[in-house]
Amino acid sequence: MFQDFRLVGDRPVPIQVKEYVKRLIIRGALQADQKLPSTREMSGLLKVSRNTVIAAYEDLAEDGYTYAIPGQGSYVAAMSHSAADPGGAACQIDWKARMNEYAVSAVELDGMKQGIRAPKGVISFTSIAPDEQLFDLGDVKRAFMDRMAIEGQVLLNYGYAKGYKPLIDYLLRYMENKGVDISGKDMLITSGFTEGFDMVLSLLRPSARRGAAICENPTHNTAIKNLKLQGFEITGIPMERDGIDVDQLEAILQKQTSSFDVAYLTPSYHNPTGIVMSPAKRSAVMKLMTRYQIPVIEDGFNEELRYSGAHVAPLIATAGQGNGVIYIGSFSKVLFPGLRVGWVLGDRALIDTLESIKRARTIHTSTIDQSILYQYLLNGNFDKYVKKARAEYKRKYELTKACCEAHLPEAQLSGDGGLHLFLTFPTGVNTHQLLVACTTEGVIFTPGDKFFIQEGEGTNTMRLGFSRVTDENIERGIQIIGEQARRFI
Amino acid sequence: MFQDFRLVGDRPVPIQVKEYVKRLIIRGALQADQKLPSTREMSGLLKVSRNTVIAAYEDLAEDGYTYAIPGQGSYVAAMSHSAADPGGAACQIDWKARMNEYAVSAVELDGMKQGIRAPKGVISFTSIAPDEQLFDLGDVKRAFMDRMAIEGQVLLNYGYAKGYKPLIDYLLRYMENKGVDISGKDMLITSGFTEGFDMVLSLLRPSARRGAAICENPTHNTAIKNLKLQGFEITGIPMERDGIDVDQLEAILQKQTSSFDVAYLTPSYHNPTGIVMSPAKRSAVMKLMTRYQIPVIEDGFNEELRYSGAHVAPLIATAGQGNGVIYIGSFSKVLFPGLRVGWVLGDRALIDTLESIKRARTIHTSTIDQSILYQYLLNGNFDKYVKKARAEYKRKYELTKACCEAHLPEAQLSGDGGLHLFLTFPTGVNTHQLLVACTTEGVIFTPGDKFFIQEGEGTNTMRLGFSRVTDENIERGIQIIGEQARRFI
Numbered sequence: 001m002f003q004d005f006r007l008v009g010d011r012p013v014p015i016q017v018k019e020y021v022k023r024l025i026i027r028g029a030l031q032a033d034q035k036l037p038s039t040r041e042m043s044g045l046l047k048v049s050r051n052t053v054i055a056a057y058e059d060l061a062e063d064g065y066t067y068a069i070p071g072q073g074s075y076v077a078a079m080s081h082s083a084a085d086p087g088g089a090a091c092q093i094d095w096k097a098r099m100n101e102y103a104v105s106a107v108e109l110d111g112m113k114q115g116i117r118a119p120k121g122v123i124s125f126t127s128i129a130p131d132e133q134l135f136d137l138g139d140v141k142r143a144f145m146d147r148m149a150i151e152g153q154v155l156l157n158y159g160y161a162k163g164y165k166p167l168i169d170y171l172l173r174y175m176e177n178k179g180v181d182i183s184g185k186d187m188l189i190t191s192g193f194t195e196g197f198d199m200v201l202s203l204l205r206p207s208a209r210r211g212a213a214i215c216e217n218p219t220h221n222t223a224i225k226n227l228k229l230q231g232f233e234i235t236g237i238p239m240e241r242d243g244i245d246v247d248q249l250e251a252i253l254q255k256q257t258s259s260f261d262v263a264y265l266t267p268s269y270h271n272p273t274g275i276v277m278s279p280a281k282r283s284a285v286m287k288l289m290t291r292y293q294i295p296v297i298e299d300g301f302n303e304e305l306r307y308s309g310a311h312v313a314p315l316i317a318t319a320g321q322g323n324g325v326i327y328i329g330s331f332s333k334v335l336f337p338g339l340r341v342g343w344v345l346g347d348r349a350l351i352d353t354l355e356s357i358k359r360a361r362t363i364h365t366s367t368i369d370q371s372i373l374y375q376y377l378l379n380g381n382f383d384k385y386v387k388k389a390r391a392e393y394k395r396k397y398e399l400t401k402a403c404c405e406a407h408l409p410e411a412q413l414s415g416d417g418g419l420h421l422f423l424t425f426p427t428g429v430n431t432h433q434l435l436v437a438c439t440t441e442g443v444i445f446t447p448g449d450k451f452f453i454q455e456g457e458g459t460n461t462m463r464l465g466f467s468r469v470t471d472e473n474i475e476r477g478i479q480i481i482g483e484q485a486r487r488f489i
Numbered sequence: 490m491f492q493d494f495r496l497v498g499d500r501p502v503p504i505q506v507k508e509y510v511k512r513l514i515i516r517g518a519l520q521a522d523q524k525l526p527s528t529r530e531m532s533g534l535l536k537v538s539r540n541t542v543i544a545a546y547e548d549l550a551e552d553g554y555t556y557a558i559p560g561q562g563s564y565v566a567a568m569s570h571s572a573a574d575p576g577g578a579a580c581q582i583d584w585k586a587r588m589n590e591y592a593v594s595a596v597e598l599d600g601m602k603q604g605i606r607a608p609k610g611v612i613s614f615t616s617i618a619p620d621e622q623l624f625d626l627g628d629v630k631r632a633f634m635d636r637m638a639i640e641g642q643v644l645l646n647y648g649y650a651k652g653y654k655p656l657i658d659y660l661l662r663y664m665e666n667k668g669v670d671i672s673g674k675d676m677l678i679t680s681g682f683t684e685g686f687d688m689v690l691s692l693l694r695p696s697a698r699r700g701a702a703i704c705e706n707p708t709h710n711t712a713i714k715n716l717k718l719q720g721f722e723i724t725g726i727p728m729e730r731d732g733i734d735v736d737q738l739e740a741i742l743q744k745q746t747s748s749f750d751v752a753y754l755t756p757s758y759h760n761p762t763g764i765v766m767s768p769a770k771r772s773a774v775m776k777l778m779t780r781y782q783i784p785v786i787e788d789g790f791n792e793e794l795r796y797s798g799a800h801v802a803p804l805i806a807t808a809g810q811g812n813g814v815i816y817i818g819s820f821s822k823v824l825f826p827g828l829r830v831g832w833v834l835g836d837r838a839l840i841d842t843l844e845s846i847k848r849a850r851t852i853h854t855s856t857i858d859q860s861i862l863y864q865y866l867l868n869g870n871f872d873k874y875v876k877k878a879r880a881e882y883k884r885k886y887e888l889t890k891a892c893c894e895a896h897l898p899e900a901q902l903s904g905d906g907g908l909h910l911f912l913t914f915p916t917g918v919n920t921h922q923l924l925v926a927c928t929t930e931g932v933i934f935t936p937g938d939k940f941f942i943q944e945g946e947g948t949n950t951m952r953l954g955f956s957r958v959t960d961e962n963i964e965r966g967i968q969i970i971g972e973q974a975r976r977f978i
Contacts, residue, residue, distance in 0.1 A: 010867060011867055011868070011869060012868070012869035012872075015869045015872050018872075019666060022666055023665070023666060026666060026667070026668045026802075059872070059876070062876070063795075063800065064795065064800045065800055077800070079668075079800065079802070090779070090808060090809045090810050090811030090812075090813075091775070091778055091779035091782070091808060091811040091812070091813030091814070092811060092812055092813070093782065093784050093812055093813045093836070095812070095836050095838050095839045095842075096838060098693065098750075098784070099692060099842060100692065100693070100694055100695060100696040101696045102691055102692070102694070102696070102846075103691075103692040103842050103845075103846065106842065106845040106846045106848075106849050107841075107842055107845045109845075109849070110845040110848060110849070112650070112848060113845065129646055129647050130646070132642035132643060132645060132646045133642065135642045135645050135646075137637065137641055137642060137645075140637075140645065141633075141634065141637055144630075144633055145630065148626065148629075148630055152626055153621035153622065153624045153626060154621060155827055156621060156624050156626075156629065156825035156826070156827040156828065157618055157619070157621045157624075157825070157826055157827055158618050158826040158827065159827060161601070176512070177508060177511055177512055177515060178515070179515045179568075191680060191829075191851045191852075191854075191855070192851060192852055194849070194850065194851055194852050195850060195851045198849065198850050198851075202591055202592075203588060203589065203591070203592040204587065204589070205589055205591070206589060207589040207590045207591070222849075225849060226849060229849055261587075286580070289580055290579070290580035293580070293582065295582050295587070306552075306553065311552065311553045311554055311566070311568065313515075313568070319579055319580060320579045321579050322579030322580040322581060323579075323580070323581055323582055323584070324579075324580030324581065324582045325580075336645035336646070337645070337646055337647040337852075338644055338645040338646055338647065338648060338855070338856040338857060339645065339855065339857060340680075340851065340852070340853070340854070340855045347582070347584050349584050349585060350584045352596075353584075353588060353592050353595065353596055356592075356595040356596045356598075356599035356602065357591075357592065357595045359595075359599060359601060360595050360598070360599070360683070360687065360711075360714060360715060360718055361683065361684060361687050361850075362680045362681060362683055362684045362687075362829065362851070363680075363681055363683050363826075363829070364829070365680075365829070366680070366827070366828065366829045366855040366857070366858045367827040368827060368828060368855070368857055368858055368861065369855045369857055369858065372857065378499060378500055379500070379501070380500060380501035380503075380504045383501075383504050383507075383548070387548070387551070
């Protein structure tokens with residue numbers, strides 16, 4: 001015994017000794033009332049200092065694993081249970097049989113589990129996460145240390161379901177600066193966009209029947225997933241070059257006998273098409289939503305990644321004092337996705353209810369994340385970072401666009417900004433087949449059909465995320481896609 | 490104009506100037522194509538340096554709010570929208586009318602909204618959050634800086650739904666050290682206990698009918714809330730001095746025609762009673778659960794706050810290789826609640842499904858929180874902290890107990906550890922009325938009825954949380970409760 005003790009480098013030695021002996025006791029290798037080797041002997045056996053063993057023995061006794069008899073030594077305490085109870089047959093539950101519709105759908109709709117993994121060396125256009133090389137780690141560290149110095153322990157105790165007050169105040173101001181009238185409105189901090197979206201849907205979902213949602217088609221695949229998971233039937237409205245097809249939207253609304261429970265819209269840098277909805281369309285859409293009394297969830301996705309053109313106000317600004325728009329924002333795509341912070345801005349009564357739902361689901365969002373983000377914004381780091389990131393992404397955006405125009409002239413391009421472009425090939429080109437061909441050549445991308453509402457739509461489309469691809473690989477990758485595409489056209 | 494500019498101390502000045510001008514533009518105080526004051530003039534008007542104004546003007550142009558005419562100056566760009574669209578009537582939605590059962594229940598069951606607020610100077614026994622004075626801020630900061638130095642940017646980009654791998658590995662080992670057989674099991678990291686519990690319930694809730702849950706009575710009020718919110722009917726089993734009443738449990742199980750979907754149990758330092766379930770009862774309960782094939786959610790609440798007696802293995806250890814127990818753990822009560830990190834340990838197939846649900850709800854738990862916690866554990870800080878915290882809480886626990894015995898001899902006491910005691914007064918003493926009387930004397934506590942399943946139960950009980958009360962106030966507060974209680978007995 002005691003031959004298999006191995007020290008690891010980066011952890012206090014007394015704790016390693018304590019845990020080693022604890023395991024022997026729990027596994028029954030050391031029995032109740034058995035005497036442990038003296039501290040001197042154990043020190044020799046484990047090749048650690050005697051003081052280390054003394055400290056470990058003290059902790060074991062304090063934790064109730066051993067008891068000391070003064071002048072004699074340390075003895076193993078009787079365990080209430082030695083691991084499994086041999087008397088009771090171990091309970092075996094057939095979990096698969098117990099899973100409800102929600103759980104089964106959650107797995108079926110989980111794109112990540114069916115997703116493409118990029119092997120090493122492959123050029124991957126599948127990610128639209130930011131390029132972590134751009135992160136200004138020094139500023140993030142300083143934000144953390146600054147905030148810790150100001151608030152200290154308070155940041156580590158319970159916070160509020162509604163969110164960290166200084167951050168809420170900052171973001172309300174931030175939204176005011178986008179032209180939003182915040183009177184009668186309030187804000188809830190969430191653990192990213194997804195939590196906000198899922199909570200709002202759980203509130204809007206009708207109790208007695210399936211919900212009815214209307215949205216752009218194609219649209220954000222996570223939103224499709226969450227709508228389906230919450231039991232919504234989805235009606236998709238096609239996209240035009242300047243945003244949703246307003247005539248079709250109106251036609252559907254006129255035809256519909258019962259109203260939609262919610263509209264989900266991404267007016268700026270729409271995922272996956274990258275299209276920015278024109279100001280005229282924003283007005284027209286909001287008039288229709290008002291006439292048909294449909295609440296709008298506005299996805300503020302990537303609004304900060306404008307590369308050119310004038311500032312366009314979000315729908316919630318267009319709505320003025322109206323309370324029909326629920327704006328969900330997040331800095332995840334432009335800043336740090338690892339910080340799980342998003343926000344929901346909307347009618348005060350609505351936010352008050354969401355606060356209760358938030359409390360029931362996760363109590364509150366990480367205070368550390370919220371306070372780092374707040375201090376980072378306050379220090380002016382965000383403005384500095386966005387400037388740098390925007391310049392870099394703009395360059396890549398233009399490079400990707402030029403490469404597509406050169407190597408994929410047959411495909412129709414869309415994307416006014418953001419971290420990706422969307423390509424529509426002539427009907428008949430199946431991008432899943434194209435992906436298989438490209439994979440063997442070392443290039444992968446996201447086939448676009450998963451962004452469409454109905455099965456079988458968009459099979460001739462793809463999304464190219466360029467944020468984490470080097471310039472060289474953008475050129476080479478798109479050239480390869482072009483070569484392979486030619487075989488399908 | 491420009492008279493109302495006010496500098497705040499802690500934010501870069503060019504950003505303040507930029508945001509000030511941006512607001513004037515968005516609010517329409519500066520009109521399209523209007524010329525801005527020259528940088529020299531503006532510098533005088535705002536009393537900031539000219540370089541500051543130059544930097545601010547550059548950023549405004551880059552963001553599309555202004556345009557520069559070389560040699561002439563800066564002009565306001567045409568906004569796509571000037572705040573609200575005066576043409577469209579603002580949409581007004583009657584949110585109250587749109588809220589479903591879930592949303593209405595979430596508000597109704599939200600104890601915090603109906604909770605007692607403690608005015609300044611009042612002695613409050615309502616909190617069972619840890620005492621933040623004990624937090625070792627230096628170690629937390631070091632853990633953050635250490636991890637940042639090792640992993641850097643990666644920590645700020647997207648993580649995995651399942652959790653931060655080093656933390657999962659550490660916690661699996663940690664659970665093994667509690668005697669758990671982890672073969673066939675896996676772990677998911679959640680944003681605290683509550684998220685784990687809510688996700689597990691959403692998976693176990695039957696699709697076609699209301700769910701049926703069985704639990705200790707009284708029990709954790711948040712668990713009652715979440716069970717109700719997820720549509721479970723709850724059957725409560727009374728507590729005895731050494732845990733749940735096993736005879737009653739068996740009687741109920743025998744009588745029941747259809748099986749329970751889930752049992753929720755807190756075997757150690759049960760909330761609110763503080764009772765530790767005896768090893769014999771743990772065995773008996775697990776045998777019943779196996780016989781009746783009922784999945785168990787084990788709440789690992791405060792397991793680390795053992796003050797005396799031998800180590801008691803959790804139910805999931807008692808279950809051996811069985812897969813019927815889902816253990817939900819968290820360090821929130823003993824360590825830092827502000828770090829929203831918990832974990833679910835259970836059958837591998839179950840965890841795989843929960844991973845998909847987690848991804849649909851919040852993508853993943855804050856990587857910063859997870860990596861700080863991991864490094865803090867690895868550095869051995871947790872062991873050191875628990876030792877200190879345990880000594881301090883044990884002292885307070887004994888003081889509180891002694892005060893109760895002295896000033897409230899009529900009340901039956903329970904609590905084997907943890908951060909609170911539970912008191913049961915003779916029938917007829919209504920602790921809500923007692924609370925009103927105590928509040929006027931400057932002392933508040935938590936009436937115990939909210940921990941009971943049925944309305945009207947436990948009206949003669951109270952929970953006294955002592956973790957954040959000073960020794961002096963513990964003595965004074967309990968003396969006052971005693972004086973007031975005498976009027977009701």
